[in-house]
Amino acid sequence: MAKSYRLAELADLLDARLDGDANCLISGLANLDRAQENQISFLSSAKYAASLSECLASAVVLKPSEADAFTGNKLLSEEPYLCYAKLSRLFETRRKRQVGIHPSAVIEEGVTLGANVAIGPHCHVGAGAVIGDDVELYAGVSVGDEAKVGARSILFSNVVIYHQVELGCDVIIHANATIGADGFGFAPSADGWQKIHQIGRVLIGDRVEVGANTTIDRGAIEDTVIADGVIIDDQVHVAHNVSVGEGSAIAGCTGIAGSTDIGKQCQIAGGVGINGHISIADGTYFHGGTVVTKGNKVAGQFASASPLLDIPQWRKASVRYKQLDELFNRVKQLEKQLNEK
Secondary structure, three states: OOOOEEHHHHHHHHOOEEEOOOOOEEOEEOOOOOOOOOEEEEOOOHHHHHHHHHOOOOEEEEOHHHHHHOOOEEEEOOOHHHHHHHHHHHOOOOOOOOOEEOOOOEEOOOOEEOOOOEEOOOOEEOOOOEEOOOOEEOOOOEEOOOOEEOOOOEEOOOOEEOOOOEEOOOOEEOOOOEEEEOOOOEEEEOOEEEEOOOOOOEEEOOOOEEOOOOEEEOOOOOOEEEOOOOEEOOOOEEOOOOEEOOOOEEOOOOEEOOOOEEOOOOEEOOOOEEOOOOEEOOOOEEOOOOEEOOOEOOOOEEOOOOOOOOHHHHHHHHHHHHOHHHHHHHHHHHHHHHHHO
């Protein structure tokens, strides 16, 4: 059964100013155009303000400067979107796993289990692994030998944690992610590719979230390191020996080649490709689809790839792109002739 909160309680939680009925009960969270009685909504962008006139929510979180746009109960904050994030935790629908070890799980010798762990069906925990307090392992999770999973972490179904990988506290890893597989290391020889065995680890800090089907490779010699507070979306690939600085965010379908250092508080949009053996400055932002071929020492916003064109325009632009070198040389020649005159 959903829990209800008095509006005054929510105001205290959000550090927001209450304008309205303190005893109004709130039992859900919804968008402005879908919200109903006993639900709370939020206005995080002025472009959605027109929806307020028809909003049926029992309360809305919005900025003080926009308070007059809604006649009902409201919580006033300069950061409505942050308030939304905090509210979402209260109304989350995920059920915690039942504490205990499912009969079908396999726990090898020498495993250290913390208090109140929940290990679901068909999980495997390897020899010498350490599972911290209040950890939840959903069905089919595999934790390798001597790996460590920090307190209050949640590993969803079919997550694979290889040997000696270390996860900090409050880590969330979504379904089918693989942490600690071998990096792509091979040496050419007359007999074909000679495998370079990857003897580093993956070290993941506290409060990190990793999306579904994401892969983070172990280091070749040194460790792959994901610092505290990093968030990584679905279907991201992080190659061996990469380091990602504290608080950085990486969106879906990004690929990061080996031995790249990404600074703190960076934002990497979807579909970005980052070359190996380069360094990215703290606070850098890469626009979606950017191809990063070299590092940067100063923070900035960067983009590459052409914008969307219809097919006839794209064909013309492609032809002209191939003519750039010829046009450049012609311009240089014309400039030379002008200078001589």
